Amino acid sequence: MVSVSYGCASSNAPSSTTPDTSAVSDAPETEEGLLQVRANGEDFVREGFVSKDGWEIGFDHVYVNLANVKAYQTDASFDPEVDTTLEPNQDVMVVEQQTVDLAEGEADADPILLAEVSAPAGRYNALEWTMPKAADGPAAGHVLMLVGTAEKDGQVVNFTLRLDQEMRYVCGNFVGDERKGILEAGSTADLEATFHFDHIFGDGEAASDDSINTGALGFEPLAAIAQGDTLDVDMTMLEEQLSPDDYTRLQDTIAGLGHVGEGHCALEEMA
Amino acid sequence: MHVKPLRTLLVPIATLSGLAIALPSLAHSTALDYTVAPAVAVSALYDTGKPMVEAQVSVFSPDDVTTPWITGTTDSQGNFIFMPDPAVTGNWEVQVRQAGHGEVIVIPMATPPSVTENLPPSGSAETATENPEAASAPVDLSPSVMPMSPQPRSSQLSPVQRWTMIGAIIWGFVGTAFFFASRTSVSDPAGEA
Numbered sequence: 072m073v074s075v076s077y078g079c080a081s082s083n084a085p086s087s088t089t090p091d092t093s094a095v096s097d098a099p100e101t102e103e104g105l106l107q108v109r110a111n112g113e114d115f116v117r118e119g120f121v122s123k124d125g126w127e128i129g130f131d132h133v134y135v136n137l138a139n140v141k142a143y144q145t146d147a148s149f150d151p152e153v154d155t156t157l158e159p160n161q162d163v164m165v166v167e168q169q170t171v172d173l174a175e176g177e178a179d180a181d182p183i184l185l186a187e188v189s190a191p192a193g194r195y196n197a198l199e200w201t202m203p204k205a206a207d208g209p210a211a212g213h214v215l216m217l218v219g220t221a222e223k224d225g226q227v228v229n230f231t232l233r234l235d236q237e238m239r240y241v242c243g244n245f246v247g248d249e250r251k252g253i254l255e256a257g258s259t260a261d262l263e264a265t266f267h268f269d270h271i272f273g274d275g276e277a278a279s280d281d282s283i284n285t286g287a288l289g290f291e292p293l294a295a296i297a298q299g300d301t302l303d304v305d306m307t308m309l310e311e312q313l314s315p316d317d318y319t320r321l322q323d324t325i326a327g328l329g330h331v332g333e334g335h336c337a338l339e340e341m342a
Numbered sequence: 343m344h345v346k347p348l349r350t351l352l353v354p355i356a357t358l359s360g361l362a363i364a365l366p367s368l369a370h371s372t373a374l375d376y377t378v379a380p381a382v383a384v385s386a387l388y389d390t391g392k393p394m395v396e397a398q399v400s401v402f403s404p405d406d407v408t409t410p411w412i413t414g415t416t417d418s419q420g421n422f423i424f425m426p427d428p429a430v431t432g433n434w435e436v437q438v439r440q441a442g443h444g445e446v447i448v449i450p451m452a453t454p455p456s457v458t459e460n461l462p463p464s465g466s467a468e469t470a471t472e473n474p475e476a477a478s479a480p481v482d483l484s485p486s487v488m489p490m491s492p493q494p495r496s497s498q499l500s501p502v503q504r505w506t507m508i509g510a511i512i513w514g515f516v517g518t519a520f521f522f523a524s525r526t527s528v529s530d531p532a533g534e535a
Contacts, residue, residue, distance in 0.1 A: 147433045148448040194407070246437055246444035250408050267442070282388065283442065333444030 085157040085241050085337055102256030106190035108140055108165045108198070111182035111265045112173030122221075123273025123283075126228075126290035130219035133173040134210035135266065136202060140166035140185060142252070142262055143197035151243045151337035157197060163190040166200075170208045173266060174219075182263055195252035198262050198331055201239045201341065213305070214238070215325070217268075221290050228290075228297045233305040236322060237341035240264075240329035247332030265330040271321070288324055292317045379425050382449055386420040386438045393420025397440035404432030404451075426451055 112133050114120070119129035144161035151157075166186045175183060202214045210216040215234040220227060245251040245263055254260035273287030293302060296312040310318050329336045386394035399422045400410040416422045416438065426434050426449075434449045 147435075148450070150447075152445075244435075244437075244446040246439060246446055250402075253408060269442075277441070281441070282390075333439055333442055335445065 085151060085155050102192045103189050104192050104254045104256055105187050105259040106142055106163060106195065106254055107187045107259060107261040108185045109182040109261055109263045110171050110173060110185055111263050112268060115268045116173045117180060118178040121275030122290040123275055123287050124289040124291040125275060126221045126223045128219060128221045128272060128290060130174040130217065132218040134170055134216040135173055136170045136205035136210055136214055137166060138168040138201045138203050140200040142195040144193045144195055145197050149197055149243055151241050152335055157241060161191055161193055163188060170205050170210055190254060192254050192256040195254060195262060196244050197242065198264065199241045200264055203237050204235060227300050228294050228302050229300055230302040234325055235306040236325050238326055239339050239341055240336040242331040242334060242336035244334055245331045246334035263332060265332050266328045267330055270327045271324040288317060288320045380428060381423055381425045383421055383423045384436050386416050394438060394440045395420060397438050400437045402435040403430050404434060405430055
């Protein structure tokens with residue numbers, strides 16, 4: 072049994088198998104539609120927010136490196152929190168590798184379209200992606216790079232956080248205001264990889280004892296290790312400068328970033 | 343207990359026993375009826391055991407997975423009960439959301455479940471394994487079918503009702519016996535064959 076908590080604790084994500092298509096040649100041709108996959112950093116990234124410890128945080132860039140983004144049609148009851156295997160009857164590779172800036176666009180911008188591919192009609196109720204270190208681009212050598220400004224009581228910290236924790240996420244149904252992944256022939260459907268950055272910094276609008284805040288690092292520990300008004304660190308430096316508890320908390324919250332809307336994902340740390 | 347034969351007995355009782363009482367008609371009246379059918383109770387909890395109180399619930403039928411069949415909110419214990427259309431079999435889906443946390447659970451409905459006993463919703467709650475390392479609390483949605491299938495109403499009669507009916511039946515037999523006995527004596531007053 073996979074023990075998953077929001078993607079907040081390390082666990083073994085379900086193993087997946089490639090569907091056997093050896094007998095497909097005699098089968099009737101499957102009708103297709105367009106399947107889109109988007110990446111969403113939510114309002115926290117696009118509009119900024121107040122951390123659990125009162126820091127006003129705004130982002131200039133939030134680079135996330137994504138790879139092997141696959142959409143699956145699988146058993147309707149697939150639950151990444153319970154199921155240890157993913158046995159799809161249809162899989163579609165959407166993105167092989169791409170670095171995306173989740174802070175791109177205006178505050179009211181739509182989630183960022185990663186790719187749009189032709190895909191067999193059906194219900195895509197599972198989404199998988201990995202977050203390896205980027206080979207090139209603005210975040211080369213890193214999985215995540217957060218660039219922005221934090222301000223509290225007149226103190227300003229210009230931060231660049233280069234995070235190297237490589238993860239794999241396997242997620243189930245999108246949970247949100249609308250249902251996603253239901254692709255009819257000749258039409259378009261979308262899926263979304265959602266990143267909850269309030270898990271790292273907490274949410275000043277939520278109660279202090281809310282689970283979103285009790286597990287979050289906040290920004291205060293990061294501000295404490297800034298050099299004047301600048302914080303430019305990678306994971307090695309963070310491990311050296313943060314307390315062991317804070318560093319562990321940071322690792323846990325980074326791991327818990329990946330969601331599908333409000334839906335949870337199984338996760339595993341990549342070797 | 344068979345209801346129909348009982349009713350056929352009670353009618354003669356009312357007419358033959360002479361106990362029928364005419365009631366005045368009511369100026370205002372109401373009609374209450376009920377249907378007993380399978381229901382599903384979903385218990386929505388965080389892994390801390392804390393219920394998801396007043397969480398948004400959307401239920402999707404197998405016929406339409408995009409438009410909610412019914413919406414509502416969980417109660418103070420994190421429970422939500424609904425009665426799926428028994429004619430619509432397949433995977434019913436329940437989505438529960440609250441404060442950025444959410445989950446979908448799939449409930450396969452084949453045929454109406456057999457009768458066992460009525461389970462209170464609170465008895466179906468299951469708490470997920472706690473993860474002390476979790477930064478946030480995952481959601482545990484525990485569905486349980488509340489097994490209720492059509493039952494004769496006589497099975498739900500109170501003891502007072504049952505004894506009243508038994509007494510009426512006995513009195514009916516006695517009354518009927520007297521009635522036929524009196525007819526026999528009239529048709530053969532001398533007892534001559």
